[in-house]
Amino acid sequence: MNVLVAGGAGYIGSHTVKRLKQAGHSPVIYDNVSRGHKEVVDILKVPAVIADLNDRATLVRALRDYKIDTVMHFAAYAYVGESVEKPLMYYHNNVATTVNVLEAMREANVSRFVFSSTCAIYGDPDKIPITEDEKKAPVSPYGRSKLKVEQVLADAADPKAWPGFSFAALRYFNASGCAMDGTLGEDHDPETHLIPVLLQAILGLRPGLTVFGTDYPTPDGTNVRDYIHVDDLADAHIKAMEKLQPGKPIYCNLGTGRGFSVKEIIATAEKVTGKKAPVTYGPRRAGDAIALYADPSRAKNLLGWEAKHKDPEAIIRSAWNWLKDHPKGYGKR
Ligand SMILES: NC(=O)c1ccc[n+]([C@@H]2O[C@H](COP(=O)([O-])OP(=O)(O)OC[C@H]3O[C@@H](n4cnc5c(N)ncnc54)[C@H](O)[C@@H]3O)[C@@H](O)[C@H]2O)c1
Numbered sequence: 344m345n346v347l348v349a350g351g352a353g354y355i356g357s358h359t360v361k362r363l364k365q366a367g368h369s370p371v372i373y374d375n376v377s378r379g380h381k382e383v384v385d386i387l388k389v390p391a392v393i394a395d396l397n398d399r400a401t402l403v404r405a406l407r408d409y410k411i412d413t414v415m416h417f418a419a420y421a422y423v424g425e426s427v428e429k430p431l432m433y434y435h436n437n438v439a440t441t442v443n444v445l446e447a448m449r450e451a452n453v454s455r456f457v458f459s460s461t462c463a464i465y466g467d468p469d470k471i472p473i474t475e476d477e478k479k480a481p482v483s484p485y486g487r488s489k490l491k492v493e494q495v496l497a498d499a500a501d502p503k504a505w506p507g508f509s510f511a512a513l514r515y516f517n518a519s520g521c522a523m524d525g526t527l528g529e530d531h532d533p534e535t536h537l538i539p540v541l542l543q544a545i546l547g548l549r550p551g552l553t554v555f556g557t558d559y560p561t562p563d564g565t566n567v568r569d570y571i572h573v574d575d576l577a578d579a580h581i582k583a584m585e586k587l588q589p590g591k592p593i594y595c596n597l598g599t600g601r602g603f604s605v606k607e608i609i610a611t612a613e614k615v616t617g618k619k620a621p622v623t624y625g626p627r628r629a630g631d632a633i634a635l636y637a638d639p640s641r642a643k644n645l646l647g648w649e650a651k652h653k654d655p656e657a658i659i660r661s662a663w664n665w666l667k668d669h670p671k672g673y674g675k676r
Contacts, residue, residue: 344584345410346370347453349396349444350417351389352379354529355459355518355576359415360387361527362577371409373402374418378531380673386526396440399447406451413455413584414448416441419488422535423463423630426485437488438495445499455587456496456510457580462569462596462635464490464514471602472638475514475594482630493594500592509591511583516569516598516637518576520658521665528665529573530672537608538570538659542666545618552620554605556627559634565605567634569598572652572661582646598637599650608655615659 346363350356351372356379363370364387372384372391384391390409394401396418405411419437420426426433441458448454463486468477481487496510519538521528529539544552557564579597586593603611609620643649652658 344368344412346584347373347406347409347411347414348417349373349414350379350419350459352376352381352383352391353417354531355515355573356415356417357383357387357527358522358573359417359577359580360389361522362574362581364389366581368581371405371411373405378420380530382673383527396444399443402444402447403451406447406453411451411453413457413587414444414453415457415580415584416444417459419459421485423483423485424535426483426488430484433484433488434491437485438491441492442495445495449505454505454507454509454589455584456508457583457587458492458496458510458512460493460512460514461486461489462514462516462598462637464493465635467632468635471634472600472636473596474638475596475641497592500589502590507589509587509589511587511593511595513579513583514594514596515576516571516596516635518573519570520572520574520652520661523574523661525664525668528669528673529662530669532672537568537605538612538662539666541609541612541620542616542659542663544622545612545616545620546666546670548670550621552622553625554609554622555625555631557624558627561604561634563604563606566631567602567604567636569600569602569636570608570655570658571598571650572658575650575652579642579646579648582648586646593645595642595646596637596639597642598639599653600637600639601653602634602636603655608659611655612659612663615656615663
C-alpha cells in the first residue's frame with residue numbers, strides 16, 4: 344500500500360516508515376521537521392515532502408501524486424507540561440491540523456486513517472490494567488486534544504457523513520527503545536521520557552535525574568508504567584492498517600500489559616550499562632498517575648498483534664546502543 348506517514352521524520356513515525364518499507368509497502372514521509380529530523384529521510388531512503396500539514400494545497404498534491412491509500416498520522420505536539428502552558432497551540436496543532444488532514448483526504452479521495460492516540464486519554468484510571476472501556480478523563484490539554492480527535496474521527500466515520508471512511512485510533516502507552524538494528528533512535532528536544540533521560544544522565548550528558556515521588560502505593564513507592572518498544576508499535580500500525588474497514592472503527596491499547604516501576608527501570612539501566620545512575624529522589628509531581636499499564640488483549644484479538652519485546656532489558660539495551668553511537672542525537676555526532 345502507498346502510505347503517507349504524517350510526522351514520519353519523528354521518533355515513532357520514522358520507525359514505522361522503516362517497518363512499512365520492510366513489509367513491502369511504499370511509505371512517503373510528510374513532515375515539517377519542526378520536531379523531527381531531516382537526517383532520517385536520508386537514512387530511510389523514501390520519498391519525503393517537507394511541509395506543514397496545514398498547507399492544504401501541498402498536502403492534497405502529495406496525496407494525489409503518490410496515489411496514497413492510507414494516512415498514518417503521527418504528527419502532533421506531545422509534551423504534557425508544554426500543553427498546560429500553551430493549550431491553544433496544542434489544540435491548534437493536534438486537533439485543527441488533524442481536521443485539515445481529514446479534509447485534504449476527502450478532497451483527494453483517500454479514506455483510510457491510522458491515528459496516534461495515547462493512554463493519556465484515560466487520565467487517572469479507576470482500574471488497572473486499563474481496558475479500552477475505561478472512562479476517558481484526560482488530565483491535561485495534551486490528553487484532551489487526543490480525545491477530541493478520537494471524537495472527531497467517530498463523527499467523521501458516520502456513513503452519512505463520509506461513506507467509505509475507516510480509521511484506527513491506537514492508544515500507545517510509553518513508547519521506548521530504538522530500532523533493534525541501530526539505524527534509528529529517539530531524539531526529542533527537550534527529552535522528557537524516562538529511559539533516554541536516564542541513559543543520558545548515565546553517559547554524563549546531563550547532570551542527573553530526579554525521580555518524582557517515592558511514596559506511591561506501589562511495591563517500591565515509585566510510579567509504574569508500561570514500556571512498549573517502538574518497533575512493536577510500528578508493527579501494530581501495519582496490522583491495524585490491514586484491518587481497516589468502513590463502519591468498524593478500531594480503538595486499541597498498545598502496550599505490553601506489564602508495568603515496571605521507575606526504580607526497576609533504573610536498576611535495569613544500571614545493569615545494561617554497567618554504570619551507576621546519578622539519581623536524586625524528590626517529592627511527587629502534580630498530575631502523575633500512580634500506575635498505568637495496558638490490558639493489551641483487544642489488540643491481540645482484533646489485530647493479531649502482541650508486543651515481542653516485553654523485557655525492559657532488551658528495550659533499554661536498544662536505546663543504550665543508539666545513544667552511545669549518537670550522544671548528541673541525529674546529525675550532531
Ligand atoms: N512518544 C510517546 O511515548 C507517545 C505516547 C503516546 C502517544 N504518542 C503520540 O505519537 C505521535 C508521535 O510521537 P513521537 O514521540 O514520535 O513525536 P515526535 O515529536 O518525535 O514526532 C512528531 C513529528 O510530527 C512533526 N509535526 C508536528 N506538527 C506538524 C505539522 N503541523 N506539520 C507537519 N509535521 C508536523 C514533527 O516535526 C515531528 O517530526 C504523537 O502524535 C504523540 O502524541 C507518543
